[in-house]
Amino acid sequence: MSHGHDNPILHPEVQMSSTRGYFTGFLISLVLMAAATAMVSSHAFPPFGLLMVITICAAIAIIAQIYFLLHIDVSEHNIWNTVSLVLFIPLFILTIGLTWWMFSQLYLRTMPMMPGMH
């Protein structure tokens, strides 16, 4: 708990970072974003399929960024990262899930079905 003034470069979480990791994460995100943009602008799939494909791209990008850029894993010296991740998951489910629920209820009452959803 006491605040040491040792060299911050030697902290284990700082030691985990590497140029190669950052570039890999950056490249993966870039490729996925470019692919998603290209698919959307060329209308490569019907709308609902497109939605699914870009969602999958986004999910892979998130995992790549968590791993390569944020170095979140379950090791002992990253315990606070794990705690934040555990806190984050219910928030993620709640916000996305409740939004999805309220808008699906709204659309039932107000919107025609999106093409390709049947």
Added chain:
Amino acid sequence: MLVQVPGGWNPLLGRLAIDQIPYTNPILAPLFVAVVIGGIILLGLITYYQKWGYLWKEWLTTVDHKKLGVMYIILGLVMLFRGFIDGLMIRTQQVWANGPQSSGVFGAVHGYLTPFHFGQVYSAHGLIMILLAATPLLVGFMNIIVPLQVGARDMAYPYLNALGLWITAAAVALIMISLFVGDFAHNGWFGYAPIFELQYSPGVGVDYWIWTLELTALGTTLGGINLIATIVKMRAPGMTWFRLPIFTWASLSANIIALTSFPALQVALFLVACDRYFGSHFFTAGFGGNLMLYTNLFWLWGHPEVYFVILPAFGMMSEIFPAFSEKPLFGYITMVAASFAIAGVSWLVWLHHFFTMGAGPEVNSFFSVATMLVGIPTGVKVFNWAFTMYRGRITYTAAMLWAIGALFLLLVGGLTGMMLAIPAINYMVHNSVFVIAHFHSMLLVIVYAIFGSVLFWFPKVFGFKLDEFWAKTMFWLFSAGTVLVFVPMYMLGFMGQTRRLDYVFNTAWHPYLVTEEIGIAVYCLSVAAFFVLLYVSIRDRVKNRVGQDAWGTSRSLEWLTHSPVPFYNFAVTPHVNARDELAWRRHNGINEAQPTQYVDIHMPNNTGVAIYIGALTFVLGFALTWRVWWLCLLSLVAIIVLMIVRSWRGDPGYIITAAELEKMEREAMQRQQQVEGHLPHHGGHAVPSGAMAYEGQKVSPLGTPPSSGDHH
């Protein structure tokens, strides 16, 4: 790729042109002249008294959490005043523009503000009060008090702390300059789709609104990270989780909310910016956009934000009640649990801001129940405070009056909140001034807690108490104003007055509107009383000086160090033996025990980088608003370069040697002896074995300060 903007645009100045300066506006032009003259006088005075060096060295480049906190609070008070003036303008317009017979001046058909100008005033009022007044005030208090309460020398990241302040200051500068260059948003403080789209709001007002919000969100997020890291990692030895003072617990829960919710706001506004700058269709009616998705994203942040501002206020009340009841806080564990329950539920209730969207009975019922759940932990807190006061030795200091006032307002605001949580009622009073009166009651809880805290912690920071008479005068005037403004407003809400009316058609409401205006006049008197309070207190500062424990009944660790707090906070890190450490030490007679030996301490250096980056973020926000692309690029590159340079260089810090420390401590103790008129005295209680006053040092039975033998 960029959208064509209506009106002129040139590569050098973007949309800036001389006709964007509202020099013909009969309200803004004289104000501009007054501001310029005032500014010149202020700068002239600083130059005349040769205070630039002092200002730069001691304040503008500081990384000291107490000075940064003081600057946050000054910033917040200035914006509280600006927001109050906006409120005064709104009330005056409504009482004037009442009924078809009412006169109109300055180009308005009724009243003195045109609808477009009125829209800007209420948008600015809301945004300023929540994000640029309440938030900086609370962040300022957390900045000053949390490191002291956990026994740390500074925040975990002193430089990041300065950065957070200066980015918030940049947001303030951006909204202030919108008064005189261009105009501000007229879409309400939270904005509506599609009125903020370029098509319907072609001016720069909405852009000012976007970038002001983005900057304040960034500043607050940085502050939140810092406070969480400080509480988790910087606690003094012995400061276990369940010995943390309640204000620190409240700060932790509030900043967890801030850290998790502010990104939602940033994304929502970034998408609005995409619509306005790149022509995308996130929130348009056509092309796959969705209007309500904006409202959803905004309140996804907006409701947690409400609890981000109320939780520290609850924490402040939890500190003030025990100190002036001379009792420990009732139900410590339940208080902690209640804070985190409120923080957790804050993520489940945001739809209650738009029940009328029409999501159907299942969705509305779920959010209605979730909203009512908030009442349980809040009720726990109210009863805890009541039981803290029950059979306590209550002293009605001005700080205690503000805290009790906050408690009453919380009841009014909380119970009307329960009413609004019921969709059937909500449909009836949606967007009426009943809702306005409800959330003003809640936000006034925060204002009351803040003024209570100003009085409570002022002696800790500056070393002298504020004048009790004028503080109480201000309290009673402020409370009279609150009743006069908001009781008629609740009534008008039930009578059907909707919010944001630039023209009030119903003349039967006139008496109520007049009463509200009288309330505003009483608020003006309380503002005057506040200035008198500051004047009188500073004039009599020598008479009102205090020692370490300013109130004599304080309980937590911040009262252990000297008043005013030395820049290093604690000469030797204290060892924490109990919850309410100072009360424990007082009980055991070691509250004045001093360390027996000093060691060198390591402190961070001042840096100008934070204020440079703050200035550059202001330039970036201004350039984005006016679409001056070269300036955007230049300021962005400069910010990144400065960040890299600073990270590369780092901060070696500097050392205060044990000898210097001992000298400063001896001087501080002599000052304290002069104030208290006696030497440190020591009770004869037996100190429990294993108790430690300072890290690595046994409790000295006499607790004499090292090498100070001169008794007088």
